[in-house]
Amino acid sequence: METHREWLSSLLLLCVLPSLYGYPFRPPLDLDVTPRTTIYFTGLLGGRRFRGSSMNYSLLVLEDGPGVLYVGARGALFALQASDISSASPKTIDWEASEEQMNQCLNKGKDSKTECYNHIRFLQRFNSTHLYTCGTHAFSPLCTYIDEREFRFSSGFEEGREKCPYDPTKGYTGLLIDQQMYTASQYEFRSFPDIRRNYPNPTLKTEEAPTQWLQDADFVGSALVRESLSSSVGDDDKIFFFFTEKSEELTPYFSNNRVARVARVCKRDRGGLLTLQKKWTSFLKARLVCSLPDYEFHFNVLRSVFYLEASSPQDSVFYAYSVLEIQWAFEGPYMESKVDSGSKWTQYTGKVPEPRPGSCITDELRERGINSSINLPDDVLHFVRRHPLMYRQILPQERRPLLLKRNVDYTKIAALHVTGADGRIYHMLFIGTDEGWLQRAVKVKDHLHIIEELQLFEEPQPVESIVISEKQRSVYVGSHTAVVQLPLCTCSRYSSCFDCVMARDPFCAWDGLECVMVTSNHSRANLTQDMFNGMVGCERASADDQVLRRSRSVMAGDDVLLQCELSSNLATPEWTLGGQHLQGYGLDSGFRIGTDGLLVIGAQTYQSGEYCCLALENGVHVPVVVYSLTIRQEVPLRPTQPPLTTENNWTSPQSNSYPTSLSPRFEFLSVRNMETMYLSLIAILGGLCLVLTVILLYVGFCLQGRGGKYSLRAEKKRVAHMELNTISNNCNGSARDGLLQVVPGEAATSPNKEPLPPAPPLPAPNSEHEFINGFSATLPSVLRKMNGNSYVLLRQSDGDTVSPLYYSFTEELSRILEKRKHTLLCSKPDESSV
Numbered sequence: 001m002e003t004h005r006e007w008l009s010s011l012l013l014l015c016v017l018p019s020l021y022g023y024p025f026r027p028p029l030d031l032d033v034t035p036r037t038t039i040y041f042t043g044l045l046g047g048r049r050f051r052g053s054s055m056n057y058s059l060l061v062l063e064d065g066p067g068v069l070y071v072g073a074r075g076a077l078f079a080l081q082a083s084d085i086s087s088a089s090p091k092t093i094d095w096e097a098s099e100e101q102m103n104q105c106l107n108k109g110k111d112s113k114t115e116c117y118n119h120i121r122f123l124q125r126f127n128s129t130h131l132y133t134c135g136t137h138a139f140s141p142l143c144t145y146i147d148e149r150e151f152r153f154s155s156g157f158e159e160g161r162e163k164c165p166y167d168p169t170k171g172y173t174g175l176l177i178d179q180q181m182y183t184a185s186q187y188e189f190r191s192f193p194d195i196r197r198n199y200p201n202p203t204l205k206t207e208e209a210p211t212q213w214l215q216d217a218d219f220v221g222s223a224l225v226r227e228s229l230s231s232s233v234g235d236d237d238k239i240f241f242f243f244t245e246k247s248e249e250l251t252p253y254f255s256n257n258r259v260a261r262v263a264r265v266c267k268r269d270r271g272g273l274l275t276l277q278k279k280w281t282s283f284l285k286a287r288l289v290c291s292l293p294d295y296e297f298h299f300n301v302l303r304s305v306f307y308l309e310a311s312s313p314q315d316s317v318f319y320a321y322s323v324l325e326i327q328w329a330f331e332g333p334y335m336e337s338k339v340d341s342g343s344k345w346t347q348y349t350g351k352v353p354e355p356r357p358g359s360c361i362t363d364e365l366r367e368r369g370i371n372s373s374i375n376l377p378d379d380v381l382h383f384v385r386r387h388p389l390m391y392r393q394i395l396p397q398e399r400r401p402l403l404l405k406r407n408v409d410y411t412k413i414a415a416l417h418v419t420g421a422d423g424r425i426y427h428m429l430f431i432g433t434d435e436g437w438l439q440r441a442v443k444v445k446d447h448l449h450i451i452e453e454l455q456l457f458e459e460p461q462p463v464e465s466i467v468i469s470e471k472q473r474s475v476y477v478g479s480h481t482a483v484v485q486l487p488l489c490t491c492s493r494y495s496s497c498f499d500c501v502m503a504r505d506p507f508c509a510w511d512g513l514e515c516v517m518v519t520s521n522h523s524r525a526n527l528t529q530d531m532f533n534g535m536v537g538c539e540r541a542s543a544d545d546q547v548l549r550r551s552r553s554v555m556a557g558d559d560v561l562l563q564c565e566l567s568s569n570l571a572t573p574e575w576t577l578g579g580q581h582l583q584g585y586g587l588d589s590g591f592r593i594g595t596d597g598l599l600v601i602g603a604q605t606y607q608s609g610e611y612c613c614l615a616l617e618n619g620v621h622v623p624v625v626v627y628s629l630t631i632r633q634e635v636p637l638r639p640t641q642p643p644l645t646t647e648n649n650w651t652s653p654q655s656n657s658y659p660t661s662l663s664p665r666f667e668f669l670s671v672r673n674m675e676t677m678y679l680s681l682i683a684i685l686g687g688l689c690l691v692l693t694v695i696l697l698y699v700g701f702c703l704q705g706r707g708g709k710y711s712l713r714a715e716k717k718r719v720a721h722m723e724l725n726t727i728s729n730n731c732n733g734s735a736r737d738g739l740l741q742v743v744p745g746e747a748a749t750s751p752n753k754e755p756l757p758p759a760p761p762l763p764a765p766n767s768e769h770e771f772i773n774g775f776s777a778t779l780p781s782v783l784r785k786m787n788g789n790s791y792v793l794l795r796q797s798d799g800d801t802v803s804p805l806y807y808s809f810t811e812e813l814s815r816i817l818e819k820r821k822h823t824l825l826c827s828k829p830d831e832s833s834v
């Protein structure tokens with residue numbers, strides 16, 4: 001009971017209303033979940049990839065026993081090793097559409113880029129030795145058998161137009177059950193959508209007249225529930241179909257004319273004798289309601305369904321529909337269509353014939369001599385024919401969605417049960433997006449926590465299928481260009497106890513030394529995990545060990561950015577100075593907190609001290625970095641230049657070795673350093689080129705306005721995108737001026753149309769030094785680093801040279817940008833503000 005209730009509550013996750021975009025609506029805060037960490041393509045760990053000679057790897061079929069992942073692609077089928085899909089020489093069947101067929105397809109005016117190929121749409125096991133497959137075959141579907149061992153076609157092709165849609169993108173679902181094939185689709189453009197059993201005889205279909213059972217239906221999934229196995233009443237197995245169709249009923253809700261539905265048929269249905277001949281006698285459908293009534297918000301388009309089988313059918317759940325709940329709807333009152341209600345459907349209140357229309361044949365009916373649907377009385381079949389729709393709607397337990405996300409278009413979902421270190425069973429969800437991201441989420445109590453979002457592909461492309469193998473501890477994702485295999489979890493990503501526990505990943509726990517995957521081999525008592533709150537169990541001392549320590553020394557009057565990048569999107573930065581909480585980050589306080597650090601504006605000597613950045617998450621403060629900031633009144637005496645090689649040696653803060661400087665007094669430099677000089681000059685020239693490019697780019701973006709791709713991407717609420725936003729905020733000409741001011745020769749040509757805010761004061765040569773004790777610098781996000789580099793080269797041209805390896809490039813850029821953002825709010829921030 002408990003299990004299915006929980007599942008039910010996650011029902012609405014599957015429902016996406018495309019008109020969400022641009023709708024003046026803000027989801028309730030607790031439903032709009034931010035993924036805790038964002039992992040970009042370059043940061044993926046343990047991923048494997050398969051990319052054959054073809055494309056459109058849309059169909060994945062996993063056979064966990066033998067460890068084979070079958071892949072249906074465009075013009076090819078593959079059998080990959082599930083343990084490592086990238087391993088050499090996969091078994092392949094090439095199955096292209098014939099040239100003649102392609103030409104015919106083109107002559108029909110079909111798209112030569114996608115439609116006139118053979119897209120594999122169906123691939124399932126037929127018997128112990130053979131698979132069965134269907135392809136669109138350039139708008140002329142074919143099906144055939146595959147000898148599994150040889151991995152080749154074992155026979156000729158069969159006509160596929162009754163089993164497989166013509167269009168590679170048409171909604172379609174199919175099942176091979178006991179060598180009978182059940183499919184649902186709108187096979188041809190002009191045909192009615194249809195749920196059918198077309199193999200072997202007798203073929204059964206849905207009714208089209210006088211009542212059309214399916215209205216422009218778009219199918220997303222189907223599943224068999226073996227209800228006969230444990231049935232005390234001799235019930236039949238049932239097959240469920242999930243789809244979106246045109247709404248027929250009058251509803252109190254706003255609805256954009258589409259509704260999400262579940263339909264079911266009985267497996268041993270044989271059709272009627274006279275009425276409903278070769279038609280289902282057990283077809284019933286009901287509405288799935290996905291809505292947030294308080295917000296007048298309704299999700300009507302079904303995208304994906306996942307079936308999670310439990311030991312008994314009663315406990316089994318479709319993602320996320322309880323079988324019990326659906327049965328409750330199918331056992332309730334029927335709807336009817338009356339002419340006087342404008343042929344809209346309303347509740348049927350008349351007499352219902354016996355045996356109950358639409359039910360499967362049970363022992364009770366057999367006792368009455370009704371051995372199969374063929375024996376059903378005519379009045380029952382007449383009723384079935386006119387009343388396919390149920391009155392009851394299937395609601396989620398919480399009467400609300402589990403998750404609502406703006407600007408993310410989910411395409412596929414898969415789920416599995418995970419036992420946490422506390423012994424509880426959690427529901428882990430893998431949700432794919434239309435841009436090729438995979439979100440790993442866990443349901444804790446009745447809320448969803450997105451542990452991380454992973455960018456699976458460099459090129460944005462929709463996730464088309466997700467399959468999970470607990471045996472291989474892998475999740476496989478198919479898309480347009482590749483199949484990706486990822487570990488179910490990557491606990492090693494979390495380097496500290498706090499990080500491990502705050503992640504709230506049921507797979508991961510801290511064993512005292514590292515973040516490990518919870519397996520049955522572990523003594524659970526020795527593992528630290530806090531699924532409910534993500535805070536209990538770590539010692540403060542363990543965090544102190546991880547703290548970065550840095551020293552900085554700056555001139556009074558300078559602006560200083562003390563960088564602090566938090567790995568978690570859910571953490572907020574807090575700062576202390578000498579152990580005291582820094583209060584009031586307003587304009588007058590002299591401090592400003594950004595998403596990536598603390599800006600000390602016009603530093604004064606009394607502001608020297610030890611600054612500590614703390615990440616506040618789940619109510620726990622975790623120290624991240626400590627800066628010893630020294631603010632000096634006078635220009636320090638410059639010591640003799642140390643050899644260049646010590647530049648990188650940041651491990652000795654006491655060594656007085658300042659980063660190399662190409663000061664105007666370079667006649668004092670040694671010959672060796674002169675060499676360096678020339679090299680640097682070359683770098684400077686290169687740098688200037690880069691600077692000009694950057695300026696051009698900036699100008700380009702400014703001319704494009706804020707609708708460019710940066711601001712678009714900024715809406716994605718990802719941290720790095722926020723940073724892009726930072727840059728685009730500076731695009732009203734000001735950033736350009738700011739940059740130009742750094743290069744004196746160019747500054748004069750800058751069009752000063754309006755009074756400019758004060759430029760950030762140029763740092764005095766060598767006024768900033770930084771050393772890191774022991775730890776390497778945290779890597780800033782890629783884009784910032786890129787911009788940071790170009791900025792540093794810019795500074796070189798100003799004679800204010802720093803080593804190209806000088807690590808705080810990014811800080812310098814951030815400083816300028818922070819300053820800019822702070823002094824000129826050029827326009828209102830993007831929607832992305834959380």
Ligand SMILES: *[C@@H]1O[C@H](CO)[C@@H](O)[C@H](O)[C@H]1NC(C)=O
Binds near residue numbers: 055119168
């Ligand atoms: C196949 O992949 C290409 C991109 O590689 C994409 O444009 C096309 O829409 C895909 N076709 C189907 C049917 O998914």
Ligand SMILES: *[C@@H]1O[C@H](CO)[C@@H](O)[C@H](O)[C@H]1NC(C)=O
Binds near residue numbers: 126127128129130145
């Ligand atoms: C499986 O089906 C194929 C195709 O009908 C047939 O050739 C083969 O003999 C069958 N195998 C078994 C074990 O029944």
Ligand SMILES: *[C@@H]1O[C@H](CO)[C@@H](O)[C@H](O)[C@H]1NC(C)=O
Binds near residue numbers: 369370371
């Ligand atoms: C139903 O099956 C039983 C036993 O198999 C048989 O005796 C009976 O005649 C059948 N009834 C009909 C109507 O076919």
Ligand SMILES: *[C@@H]1O[C@H](CO)[C@@H](O)[C@H](O)[C@H]1NC(C)=O
Binds near residue numbers: 519521
């Ligand atoms: C768990 O223990 C079994 C046997 O004791 C061993 O075969 C297996 O590899 C272990 N698994 C892990 C993940 O250590």
Ligand SMILES: *[C@@H]1O[C@H](CO)[C@@H](O)[C@H](O)[C@H]1NC(C)=O
Binds near residue numbers: 523525526
């Ligand atoms: C925890 O681990 C230690 C050694 O790693 C072991 O001696 C101890 O028995 C474990 N505790 C439990 C409760 O299993």
Ligand SMILES: *[C@@H]1O[C@H](CO)[C@@H](O)[C@H](O)[C@H]1NC(C)=O
Binds near residue numbers: 649651652655
């Ligand atoms: C850094 O300096 C210390 C002491 O000055 C020295 O022992 C160490 O080898 C140096 N490291 C590198 C990488 O140069």
